[in-house]
Amino acid sequence: xxxxxxxxxxxxxxxxxxxxxxxxxxxxxxxxxxxxxxxxxxxxxxxxxxxxxxxxxxxxxxxxxxxxxxxxxxxxxxxxxxxxxxxxxxxxxxxxxxxxxxxxxxxxxxxxxxxxxxxxxxxxxxxxxxxxxxxxxxxxxxxxxxxxxxxxxxxxxxxxxxxxxxxxxxxxxxxxxxxxxxxxxxxxxxxxxxxxxxxxxxxxxxxxxxxxxxxxxxxxxxxxxxxxxxxxxxxxxxxxxxxxxxxxxxxxxxxxxxxxxxxxxxxxxxxxxxx
Amino acid sequence: xxxxxxxxxxxxxxxxxxxxxxxxxxxxxxxxxxxxxxxxxxxxxxxxxxxxxxxxxxxxxxxxxxxxxxxxxxxxxxxxxxxxxxxxxxxxxxxxxxxxxxxxxxxxxxxxxxxxxxxxxxxxxxxxxxxxxxxxxxxxxxxxxxxxxxxxxxxxxxxxxxxxxxxxxxxxxxxxxxxxxxxxxxxxxxxxxxxxxxxxxxxxxxxxxxxxxxxxxxxxxxxxxxxxxxxxxxxxxxxxxxxxxxxxxxxxxxxxxxxxxxxxxxxxxxxxxxxxxxxxxxxxxxxxxxxxxxxxxxxxxxxxxxxxxxxxxxxxxxxxxxxxxxxxxxxxxxxxxxxxxxxxxxxxxxxxxxxxxxxx
Numbered sequence: 001x002x003x004x005x006x007x008x009x010x011x012x013x014x015x016x017x018x019x020x021x022x023x024x025x026x027x028x029x030x031x032x033x034x035x036x037x038x039x040x041x042x043x044x045x046x047x048x049x050x051x052x053x054x055x056x057x058x059x060x061x062x063x064x065x066x067x068x069x070x071x072x073x074x075x076x077x078x079x080x081x082x083x084x085x086x087x088x089x090x091x092x093x094x095x096x097x098x099x100x101x102x103x104x105x106x107x108x109x110x111x112x113x114x115x116x117x118x119x120x121x122x123x124x125x126x127x128x129x130x131x132x133x134x135x136x137x138x139x140x141x142x143x144x145x146x147x148x149x150x151x152x153x154x155x156x157x158x159x160x161x162x163x164x165x166x167x168x169x170x171x172x173x174x175x176x177x178x179x180x181x182x183x184x185x186x187x188x189x190x191x192x193x194x195x196x197x198x199x200x201x202x203x204x205x206x207x208x209x210x211x212x213x214x215x216x217x218x219x220x221x222x223x224x225x226x227x228x229x230x231x232x233x234x235x236x237x238x239x240x241x242x243x244x245x246x247x248x249x250x251x252x253x254x255x256x257x258x259x260x261x262x263x264x265x266x267x268x269x270x271x272x273x274x275x
Numbered sequence: 276x277x278x279x280x281x282x283x284x285x286x287x288x289x290x291x292x293x294x295x296x297x298x299x300x301x302x303x304x305x306x307x308x309x310x311x312x313x314x315x316x317x318x319x320x321x322x323x324x325x326x327x328x329x330x331x332x333x334x335x336x337x338x339x340x341x342x343x344x345x346x347x348x349x350x351x352x353x354x355x356x357x358x359x360x361x362x363x364x365x366x367x368x369x370x371x372x373x374x375x376x377x378x379x380x381x382x383x384x385x386x387x388x389x390x391x392x393x394x395x396x397x398x399x400x401x402x403x404x405x406x407x408x409x410x411x412x413x414x415x416x417x418x419x420x421x422x423x424x425x426x427x428x429x430x431x432x433x434x435x436x437x438x439x440x441x442x443x444x445x446x447x448x449x450x451x452x453x454x455x456x457x458x459x460x461x462x463x464x465x466x467x468x469x470x471x472x473x474x475x476x477x478x479x480x481x482x483x484x485x486x487x488x489x490x491x492x493x494x495x496x497x498x499x500x501x502x503x504x505x506x507x508x509x510x511x512x513x514x515x516x517x518x519x520x521x522x523x524x525x526x527x528x529x530x531x532x533x534x535x536x537x538x539x540x541x542x543x544x545x546x547x548x549x550x551x552x553x554x555x556x557x558x559x560x561x562x563x564x565x566x567x568x569x570x571x572x573x574x575x576x577x578x579x580x581x582x583x584x585x586x587x588x589x590x591x592x593x594x595x596x597x598x599x600x601x602x603x604x605x606x607x608x609x610x611x612x613x614x615x616x617x618x619x620x621x622x623x624x625x626x627x628x629x630x631x632x633x634x635x
Contacts, residue, residue: 177351178349178355179368181348182415185343196359
């Protein structure tokens with residue numbers, strides 16, 4: 001009895017550090033968590049004593065930036081979803097030469113500094129490029145315009161919806177086979193099985209794409225400094241009026257970000273297929 | 276009837292090469308992992324295209340026919356019930372079916388209670404999921420049914436019961452049912468005939484009994500449960516009888532050891548099913564007790580009896596599995612009634628009848 005008790009005590013002691021209550025991991029993780037939280041606290045606490053009023057939230061440039069961001073980000077997200085989901089499905093189901101290249105290309109905008117993406121977009125769609133000139137002749141301006149913002153946001157944010165959707169499609173291939181063995185063709189199978197089962201993944205991708213689009217700055221600075229989106233307006237306000245003057249836009253963006261993260265966490269319960 | 280005519284498929288160092296015909300019965304395809312069982316099903320179902328050769332269903336070639344047009348039902352290793360649909364919607368997915376028909380089918384598979392209240396597949400037990408997936412496949416009235424290890428991952432009691440039920444349901448279908456399994460016992464219970472595969476080829480095809488009586492090689496013998504495989508030399512006794520000298524005993528199979536007139540054959544492998552032997556107490560001072568029907572030679576070499584020492588005894592429900600050191604290169608295995616009393620370290624004699632010895 002005593003021996004049993006000792007053994008149990010030893011095991012509990014061991015577990016308390018390395019497995020049982022994960023103390024060591026918790027402590028290490030807490031350092032990062034505090035580091036992530038600290039700037040939010042200092043920013044919002046500091047802003048309180050710097051004369052930011054409710055009127056600042058309704059300044060014309062703030063309203064204008066919010067309007068541009070809130071009208072471009074949904075369009076960028078829709079474009080990324082409309083073309084990204086089919087691409088994800090194609091990559092998940094097909095084998096072809098150069099697939100690795102396409103796979104890498106999809107991820108590339110995530111690892112490149114956004115400003116690099118902006119530079120490349122300028123060389124492809126700038127006013128003096130062939131594509132830009134054709135667009136100009138049709139009365140469209142592809143840079144420093146509403147379209148330019150959408151180009152930048154789509155370039156930087158679309159990988160999110162492609163990657164998450166693809167992970168979803170990868171996980172339901174066997175269900176598709178079951179459907180096809182039951183006499184349903186690929187298109188019917190896609191809409192009756194693949195799409196409903198991956199809706200959680202796709203929605204998570206859409207939410208991330210939207211969040212990334214609305215917060216896009218680096219590429220947008222290069223392709224469409226004007227008109228200002230919210231992130232661009234933060235930069236302009238910071239340069240002209242100091243860090244705390246950015247509070248109204250920062251608050252709006254942080255609220256959006258939080259809503260997306262909480263939304264994904266909540267819908268995360270339905271992501272993935274359990275047997 | 277399904278026929279695979281010169282079907283080959285190669286990828287990643289694996290090669291499948293089969294010529295096989297499967298009739299309107301339940302055929303178990305058995306073999307170790309990587310033997311090509313699942314690839315065979317993928318090719319028949321149309322999810323994989325063979326490099327060469329053709330698959331025929333009822334004499335119609337299936338070249339270029341997509342999986343959904345083949346009318347071949349499939350029960351996957353995982354039940355793959357659509358989690359966003361109810362049990363009833365899953366069963367009805369492949370074909371429109373009346374309330375009476377669905378009820379009769381579910382009664383047959385003992386899942387009629389699952390149709391109520393829009394039960395979600397996620398609320399079902401493992402065995403129930405398998406039954407629903409079988410029902411879903413049968414509803415489409417397929418021309419053939421493929422089952423890829425449908426009892427894998429189930430608890431033993433559920434698995435035991437399900438295999439008998441599957442036998443009953445599949446036997447009534449009167450279509451080719453191909454049942455992939457790695458369990459020879461399951462194959463013997465469920466199937467009318469067996470195909471043994473290894474390294475992408477069919478080693479032997481026939482009824483389970485045929486394979487037990489005349490396995491084509493040691494691999495087939497081992498896979499169908501003839502676990503005691505002993506190599507020996509063919510000799511002639513003083514009395515003119517042909518026996519196999521295993522080094523520790525002479526074995527005289529009832530079956531001829533010199534088939535096809537190959538008299539020059541000197542090495543041979545014989546097989547003895549663990550369940551066919553009896554264990555007797557070794558009362559002889561220098562060896563085992565001889566029975567009257569199994570005479571031994573004057574030099575003491577036994578015939579159809581081997582002196583052994585018990586290495587290990589494992590008691591199971593209604594039987595004991597005994598591992599014996601008989602001086603052979605491999606441990607000899609015997610399965611006897613649980614009433615037989617043996618202990619580790621006992622000197623015993625293993626006896627068997629010549630009719631229970633197969634020449635591999």
